[in-house]
Amino acid sequence: MIIEPMSPLRTSFPRTLFVSIFIAAIFTIYVLIKYPLWVVPEDEIRTVYLFGKAPVFWYMTLYTLVVVSVALGALIFGTRGYSAGEKRRPLSKYQRWKFILILISQIFFFYMPTFVAGFGNEGGFFSDPAYVPSHKDAHVYVWPAFTSVFWGLYVFVLIPVIVFFFGKRYCSWFCPCGNLAETVGITKLGKKWVRAGTPRGKTSRKLEVFAGAVLIVALIFGAMMLIDGLGIVQGALLGDVNRVYVSVHDLVIDFSLGSVVGVGLYPLLGTRIWCRFVCPLSKGMEWIGRFGKSRFAVVPNSDCKGLKLCTEVCPMGIPVDLYAFKDGKPREQAFGLATSPCIGCGGCIEICPTKALAFAKINDKTRIAAGSPYEES
Numbered sequence: 001m002i003i004e005p006m007s008p009l010r011t012s013f014p015r016t017l018f019v020s021i022f023i024a025a026i027f028t029i030y031v032l033i034k035y036p037l038w039v040v041p042e043d044e045i046r047t048v049y050l051f052g053k054a055p056v057f058w059y060m061t062l063y064t065l066v067v068v069s070v071a072l073g074a075l076i077f078g079t080r081g082y083s084a085g086e087k088r089r090p091l092s093k094y095q096r097w098k099f100i101l102i103l104i105s106q107i108f109f110f111y112m113p114t115f116v117a118g119f120g121n122e123g124g125f126f127s128d129p130a131y132v133p134s135h136k137d138a139h140v141y142v143w144p145a146f147t148s149v150f151w152g153l154y155v156f157v158l159i160p161v162i163v164f165f166f167g168k169r170y171c172s173w174f175c176p177c178g179n180l181a182e183t184v185g186i187t188k189l190g191k192k193w194v195r196a197g198t199p200r201g202k203t204s205r206k207l208e209v210f211a212g213a214v215l216i217v218a219l220i221f222g223a224m225m226l227i228d229g230l231g232i233v234q235g236a237l238l239g240d241v242n243r244v245y246v247s248v249h250d251l252v253i254d255f256s257l258g259s260v261v262g263v264g265l266y267p268l269l270g271t272r273i274w275c276r277f278v279c280p281l282s283k284g285m286e287w288i289g290r291f292g293k294s295r296f297a298v299v300p301n302s303d304c305k306g307l308k309l310c311t312e313v314c315p316m317g318i319p320v321d322l323y324a325f326k327d328g329k330p331r332e333q334a335f336g337l338a339t340s341p342c343i344g345c346g347g348c349i350e351i352c353p354t355k356a357l358a359f360a361k362i363n364d365k366t367r368i369a370a371g372s373p374y375e376e377s
């Protein structure tokens with residue numbers, strides 16, 4: 001199987017050591033959050049608490065600190081982000097708005113609920129209750145949208161409308177998983193990981209089908225949950241199937257792929273492995289964009305010089321240069337969600353020194369090519 005990164009990361013002892021420690025740390029953190037009983041018996045659970053707060057609180061706090069500090073750094077100093085060694089340029093208006101929204105979503109929508117919940121503790125803020133086994137039913141898994149009217153409207157109404165007008169910018173402007181990927185991706189280390197680690201090429205594009213399979217299973221399971229919830233089918237069988245599915249989903253999708261692989265392999269495979277190859281919501285948005293004729297597109301112009309910087313910075317492994325340049329000349333082939341998993345991060349646009357790329361205007365319905373450059377070779 002050939003998955004082609006732009007230029008492979010060089011291995012060295014310090015790097016191997018760093019990557020090993022990083023992966024081990026991520027694995028440990030997620031075990032403590034999700035499966036603490038693998039480490040300590042239930043009656044000693046508080047030994048893994050710090051200052052009376054459960055590991056999930058500290059994880060959310062650290063996660064938010066990383067996102068907030070990088071986003072604030074980008075906004076205040078203005079020059080961080082996408083650059084290719086040439087003189088750094090100030091953040092564009094697009095990037096400024098992106099990082100402002102990331103800040104707002106991370107703090108107010110994703111961190112505050114965890115933080116504020118602490119004030120409801122019986123013994124005060126620093127006395128989290130003992131561990132209660134729970135499963136994560138985040139909306140990105142799609143099936144929770146079948147069991148809650150709010151998430152149903154969010155996933156099946158609001159997000160499709162956003163996709164129609166703005167493509168998958170939800171992934172680079174708002175989603176908490178995307179917030180981490182987007183901010184880590186513009187740090188010095190993150191840029192290296194994205195450039196050298198992100199899988200590219202035809203094979204990696206084909207592997208994205210896995211996210212489609214995850215989505216289909218999630219939809220089937222969601223429908224079963226709905227049937228179960230509405231009491232259309234009576235009996236314990238469906239309930240058992242649901243319980244088994246949730247347990248398997250927790251272990252395979254949420255813990256293994258979403259957490260350990262999705263974050264732990266940042267240094268090896270870039271920051272968007274989960275988003276590209278597993279996330280069911282991402283694949284759903286891609287399908288909505290493709291079949292719902294989303295207005296979103298990245299549009300190359302005739303100033304392209306074929307430098308390939310765009311492809312190097314793309315965290316989703318999209319061969320932007322192949323849309324923009326061919327046989328020694330610009331080709332101006334726009335692309336949207338019909339042929340790519342683009343999340344509208346704007347990295348390719350930001351880095352281009354000749355300003356050869358731009359997002360299509362919302363009312364511009366033309367020019368999106370149906371074919372992918374992979375189909376040409």
Ligand code: SF4
Nearest residue numbers: 171175178275279282
């Ligand atoms: S691909 Fe999924 S997890 Fe990643 S940013 Fe988009 S919605 Fe969030």
Ligand code: SF4
Nearest residue numbers: 314342343345346348
């Ligand atoms: S094609 Fe450009 S805007 Fe789309 S994901 Fe890649 S770098 Fe971001």
